[in-house]
Amino acid sequence: MSMSAYYQTRAAHHGVVTSDWLAQSQEAATRAVVTGGQEIVDGGKSGRAFSVIDEFNNWRKQPDLAEAVAAIRALAAVIRNSEAKTMMELEIELKKASDSLKSWDTTSISLTAGCDLFMRYVTRTSALEYEDFNSARSRLIERAEKFGEISYKARKIIAMLSQDFIFDGCTILVHGFSRVVMEVLKMAAQNKKLFRVLCTEGRPDRSGLRLANELAKLDVPVKLLIDSAVAYTMDEVDMVFVGADGVVESGGIINMMGTYQIALVAHSMNKPVYVAAESYKFARLYPLDQKDMGPALRPIDFGVPIPSKVEVETSARDYTPPQYLTLLFTDLGVLTPSVVSDELIQLYL
Amino acid sequence: MVAHGRQCKIEGSQATARQTAELLRSVISQQRVPYTNQAGALIDAVKAVGEQLIAANPVELAVGNIVRRVLHIIREEDLSLTTAAIGELNLSAVSDDENDDDRDGNTTLSAAAVAAAARSTLRPPSLQTLLEDTPVSAAVPQTSSSGAADKSSRSRKLKHDVIEAVNELIQDIVTCHEQIAEQAVEHIHQNEVILTLGSSRTVSEFLFAAKEKKRSFRVFVAEGAPRYQGHLLAKELVARGLQTTLITDSAVFAMISRVNMVIVGAHAVMANGGVIAPVGMNLVALAAQKHAVPFVVLAGSHKLCPLYPHNPEVLLNELRSPSELLDFGEFSDCMDFGSGSGSPLLHVVNPAFDYVPPKLVSLFITDAGGHNPSYMYRLIADYYSADDLVVQRRAIAGN
Numbered sequence: 052m053s054m055s056a057y058y059q060t061r062a063a064h065h066g067v068v069t070s071d072w073l074a075q076s077q078e079a080a081t082r083a084v085v086t087g088g089q090e091i092v093d094g095g096k097s098g099r100a101f102s103v104i105d106e107f108n109n110w111r112k113q114p115d116l117a118e119a120v121a122a123i124r125a126l127a128a129v130i131r132n133s134e135a136k137t138m139m140e141l142e143i144e145l146k147k148a149s150d151s152l153k154s155w156d157t158t159s160i161s162l163t164a165g166c167d168l169f170m171r172y173v174t175r176t177s178a179l180e181y182e183d184f185n186s187a188r189s190r191l192i193e194r195a196e197k198f199g200e201i202s203y204k205a206r207k208i209i210a211m212l213s214q215d216f217i218f219d220g221c222t223i224l225v226h227g228f229s230r231v232v233m234e235v236l237k238m239a240a241q242n243k244k245l246f247r248v249l250c251t252e253g254r255p256d257r258s259g260l261r262l263a264n265e266l267a268k269l270d271v272p273v274k275l276l277i278d279s280a281v282a283y284t285m286d287e288v289d290m291v292f293v294g295a296d297g298v299v300e301s302g303g304i305i306n307m308m309g310t311y312q313i314a315l316v317a318h319s320m321n322k323p324v325y326v327a328a329e330s331y332k333f334a335r336l337y338p339l340d341q342k343d344m345g346p347a348l349r350p351i352d353f354g355v356p357i358p359s360k361v362e363v364e365t366s367a368r369d370y371t372p373p374q375y376l377t378l379l380f381t382d383l384g385v386l387t388p389s390v391v392s393d394e395l396i397q398l399y400l
Numbered sequence: 401m402v403a404h405g406r407q408c409k410i411e412g413s414q415a416t417a418r419q420t421a422e423l424l425r426s427v428i429s430q431q432r433v434p435y436t437n438q439a440g441a442l443i444d445a446v447k448a449v450g451e452q453l454i455a456a457n458p459v460e461l462a463v464g465n466i467v468r469r470v471l472h473i474i475r476e477e478d479l480s481l482t483t484a485a486i487g488e489l490n491l492s493a494v495s496d497d498e499n500d501d502d503r504d505g506n507t508t509l510s511a512a513a514v515a516a517a518a519r520s521t522l523r524p525p526s527l528q529t530l531l532e533d534t535p536v537s538a539a540v541p542q543t544s545s546s547g548a549a550d551k552s553s554r555s556r557k558l559k560h561d562v563i564e565a566v567n568e569l570i571q572d573i574v575t576c577h578e579q580i581a582e583q584a585v586e587h588i589h590q591n592e593v594i595l596t597l598g599s600s601r602t603v604s605e606f607l608f609a610a611k612e613k614k615r616s617f618r619v620f621v622a623e624g625a626p627r628y629q630g631h632l633l634a635k636e637l638v639a640r641g642l643q644t645t646l647i648t649d650s651a652v653f654a655m656i657s658r659v660n661m662v663i664v665g666a667h668a669v670m671a672n673g674g675v676i677a678p679v680g681m682n683l684v685a686l687a688a689q690k691h692a693v694p695f696v697v698l699a700g701s702h703k704l705c706p707l708y709p710h711n712p713e714v715l716l717n718e719l720r721s722p723s724e725l726l727d728f729g730e731f732s733d734c735m736d737f738g739s740g741s742g743s744p745l746l747h748v749v750n751p752a753f754d755y756v757p758p759k760l761v762s763l764f765i766t767d768a769g770g771h772n773p774s775y776m777y778r779l780i781a782d783y784y785s786a787d788d789l790v791v792q793r794r795a796i797a798g799n
Contacts (some may be wrong), residue, residue, distance in 0.1 A: 216710045378672065378708065384786065385708045387672050389774040 055347035057118065057159035057296075058256075058367045103129055103148040104155050115230070119165025119331045120202045122152055126169050127195030130188060138184060142174060158347035160297025160305055164334040169195065171398060205329040205382035206231050210238040213292075213327060213380045217244055221289040224249045224281070224317075227307040228258035229294020231327040233265060235380075236292075240269045247272040249284055251309065255351040258307070278309055282316045291317045295328035298381075299336045300395055302373035302388025304328065305344065308366060314375035323377035330381045333395055338370045413462035413667060414601070417573050417702040420453060420466040425566045428470075428559060438558050439478035446470055459718045459753075461668040461676070461705045468706065469569060471788045477561040572767065576700030577602055579767035581609035587696065587765070592617040592660045595693075597649070598624030598678045599633035600665025602698045606765075607663075608640055618643040620659060622652055624680060626724040626750065649680045656687040666699045668716070670709045671780050673758030673773025675699075676716050679751055685760040694762040701766050704776065706784045709755060716755070722748030 106128045110121035129148040135141040149166040156162055173191060213235045217223065225232055225248055239246060248266055250273055253259035259275060266273045276284060291313060295304040304310070304326050314324050338344050349367035357363060373388035380386075383394065424446055431445045450467030457463060580602055588594065588610040594617055596603050607619065619637055621644060623630035630646065637644045647655055656662075662684060668676040675681070675697055688695040709716060725748055728735070734746035758773040765771075768779060 215708075218711060385671070387774060387777060390777055393778070 054350060055158040055367060056156040057162070058347060058349045103152055107152055107155075116199070117202050117230075117329070117331075118159055118161040119168070119329075120199045122162050122165040123169045123195050123198045125152065126166065127192050130192050130195070136184065138187065141188065142170075145170060145173060157345050160334045160336065161332045164297060165331055167335070168331050168398075169198075202329060202331070205331075206234045207238075208382040209327050209329070209380045210234045212385055213325065214239060214242060214244075216290070216325065216378075217246055218289075219245045221246045222249060222287055223247070224251070224285070224288045224291045224313070225262060226251045226259075226291070226293050226310055226313050227253055228256075228262045229327065231329065232292050232294045233262070235327055236266065236271065237269060240271050247274070249274050249276055249288060251275075251281060251313070252277050253307065253309070254278060255349065256307070278312075281313050285316050285320050285322065288317070288322055291322060291324045293324070293326055295326050295332055296368060297334045297336070298326070298328050298332050298379065298391055299334055299338060299370070300392050301337055302376065302379075302391045303338070304371050304376065305336075305338075305368055306371065308369050311341075311369040311371045311375075314371045318375045324371075324375060325378050325380060326376055327380045330383045330394070333391055333398075335395060335399060341370055344368075344370060412601075413460065413703055414573060414576070414700065416457075416460050417462040417466050417700075418570060420463050421470065421566060421570045421573060423453075424449065424467065424470045425563060425570070428474075428562055428566065431559075433559065439474055442474050442559070442562065443471055446474065459716060461707075461716070462702050464707075465668075465702055465705055466569075466573075468784045468788045469702075470566060472783060472785045473565040473569065474562050475785055475787075477565060478558060481558055481561065573700065573702050576702065576767045577605045580698050580700065580765055581605040583765055583770065584610040585613045585615065587661070587663075587770075588615050588617055590615055590617070593620065593658060594618070595620040595622070595652070595656065595659040595662045595684070595688075596633070596664055597622040597630065597652075597680055597684050598627070598665075599629035600698070602665045602700065603663055604633060604636055606698055607637065607642065611640055611642055618645065620645045620647055620655055622647055622649050622680070622684065624678060625649055649683065652684050653687045653690075656684075656691045656693060659688075659691075659693055661694050661696060662688045663696045663698065666697050666703060667753055668703050668705050669697070669699050669764065669776060671706050671777055672708055673761060673764075673776045674709050675756040675758075675761060676709075676753050677756055679754045682754045682756050682760075685756045689760050695760060696763045696765060697756075697761055698765050701768060701779070701783065704766070704780055704783060706780045706789055716753065718752040720750040720752050722750055725750055 103125050107121055107125035110116060110124045111118060113121075126145060126148055129145060130141065133141060133144050135144055149170055153163050153166055172194070209231055217235075217239045223236070223246055225236075236248065248271055250259040250263045250266070252275060253262075263273045263275050293304070293306055293310050293313070295306050297305040299305060317324050336344065347367045348365045351363060351365060376388050378385055378387060379391070427445055427449050428442060431442060433441045446467065450464070450471075453467065454464045584606045588607075592615075594607070596619065610617065619642055621630045621634045621637070623646060625648070634644045634646045664677060664681060664684065666675045666677045670676065677697075685695050687693075722735075726735075731746065735744045735748070737744060761773045763770055764773060764776065766779070771779065
């Protein structure tokens with residue numbers, strides 16, 4: 052069974068290693084090197100093969116770096132290594148590199164969104180502002196490298212915007228390990244707010260355990276729940292905070308498996324669901340139901356052997372429709388879900 | 401005006417908005433602006449006054465709204481002046497080669513680049529501008545304008561334009577009722593039954609306008625305890641020849657099934673589409689939702705607030721005097737602080753406002769037309785700049 056490369060990286064960041072995960076990752080790594088070697092961006096360089104996939108993989112190894120940032124850094128490297136003499140040539144090279152990145156991992160939404168955002172930026176601004184190709188090129192490289200800072204600043208902005216919504220004595224339910232949500236809670240703890248966090252275990256990643264660890268270090272009272280205990284504890288919860296792997300055009304989010312369930316329970320009990328996501332995760336997708344997105348699979352280790360004729364649902368993520376979300380905290384400000392399509396239209400059309 | 405606001409309570413958001421705008425207009429006209437960065441000086445002055453006004457009456461959101469509108473106007477006018485100046489600069493640069501010494505630093509950036517950069521300072525942060533640099537605002541055209549006479553005329557022009565725009569804003573505030581009332585005919589049809597709560601000038605003008613256009617309809621007025629302003633509204637409606645029925649607030653659920661539409665006013669509209677309205681409104685909204693009756697809110701654009709309510713029942717509410725509920729004479733022994741343990745057993749709470757969540761509102765009618773609650777963020781983006789959400793002087797170091 053195949054495994055989504057995106058979730059592979061997440062697992063690597065979390066340090067969660069199971070035996071079949073190891074086997075999968077080894078197999079995937081050899082596969083990637085083979086395909087990576089074939090993706091030679093032809094910039095006319097004879098002999099030296101530059102691979103955007105390798106570059107991307109190098110960047111995304113860092114646990115603190117978001118997928119989209121790694122993608123944009125890889126594309127910046129493409130520009131640096133290219134021998135194009137005109138903007139048009141450069142754009143074509145970038146398009147090829149971006150397509151190969153996207154096809155290497157079709158399941159990662161923030162990767163696709165990050166590539167699209169950068170391509171859009173290149174095509175829209177370059178022709179208008181600069182007559183000189185070299186200065187345009189160096190500017191593109193500089194902006195792409197600054198994007199890492201933008202992403203980091205984005206998390207800070209989101210944390211600041213959410214501070215008002217966390218009041219003293221509140222109980223927050225968190226699902227999955229999102230670095231943005233971690234930043235929000237960290238800042239609230241630093242501002243000496245008194246709150247307590249309920250963490251779902253987050254099987255099969257066990258991301259909740261890691262989150263509980265991090266929060267305990269900050270002296271925030273944490274309680275761990277198994278995923279099935281969410282409805283049981285929902286009445287003591289004041290708000291639900293989740294991150295997002297991707298924000299889709301309808302204003303809904305794609306996030307770790309279990310988010311939809313929690314949003315449904317919260318909605319039925321009138322609890323607000325807040326999503327913290329950076330704006331470069333906005334993607335031009337419009338899923339109509341759960342199966343509408345490309346499958347992202349993640350093997351589950353049940354601890355006991357499963358007979359071969361028993362099927363296992365291994366999808367790693369689900370789609371939460373916008374009507375169950377209350378507000379989105381992004382670096383563009385606090386948004387209601389209906390604003391997302393507006394932003395995307397402004398960018399792409 | 402701050403003292404005035406605290407003591408003799410200017411009632412009503414329209415009056416407050418108008419006073420605020422007029423005050424800011426006089427602040428701007430009296431403010432002496434330096435030759436460079438005039439917009440910055442004006443913005444600082446307005447922010448200083450605005451901070452005090454907002455602090456004096458944080459519950460009256462119209463004050464903050466108008467301060468932010470004026471700040472947005474200043475930024476906009478500055479922007480349009482600089483783009484016009486760039487246009488002139490381009491022309492003069494082409495025709496006039498002797499002015500080269502003035503243009504030293506600016507040959508690398510074409511006019512289009514500067515215009516694009518200036519445009520992006522005014523737009524709220526969006527996906528389009530995510531990767532762009534934040535440009536040094538207004539520094540470029542300032543250094544390149546030639547001649548002292550030119551500069552002083554530009555500074556006068558900025559103040560003049562801003563004051564003109566603020567006058568337009570005041571005009572809008574004053575005429576908002578008429579503009580909303582114009583849309584009455586589209587919404588009120590023949591033989592309808594309308595329900596309203598308390599008394600709102602916007603609502604009464606709306607209903608009168610429909611009556612003028614020869615629509616015949618009936619009105620149920622909920623009295624709006626504890627101030628009972630519904631009684632006054634009922635009198636006005638009868639004076640205009642409208643069939644009126646007066647009910648208590650508690651009777652709303654009983655009567656709602658006979659009603660076609662609920663039309664109410666608002667104290668403020670928040671960025672998520674939620675409404676701060678006189679107490680009892682949430683009750684009416686819930687009743688309307690239960691019986692699938694459209695709940696229409698009328699609000700002038702000075703009531704649109706760019707903030708998101710994270711604790712509206714507490715932070716945006718005002719507790720009024722208990723004397724509106726109880727007569728002190730009868731209850732003096734229950735409320736006596738001197739007797740017994742020193743703290744009376746009877747507490748009287750009299751909140752002035754209610755929060756109605758956006759999902760209960762069917763339609764907003766503003767002077768800019770009728771809109772969905774999920775669309776309100778767009779109007780807010782049009783009227784306000786993102787930088788002005790927190791009205792604070794720049795003396796505080798960056799976040």
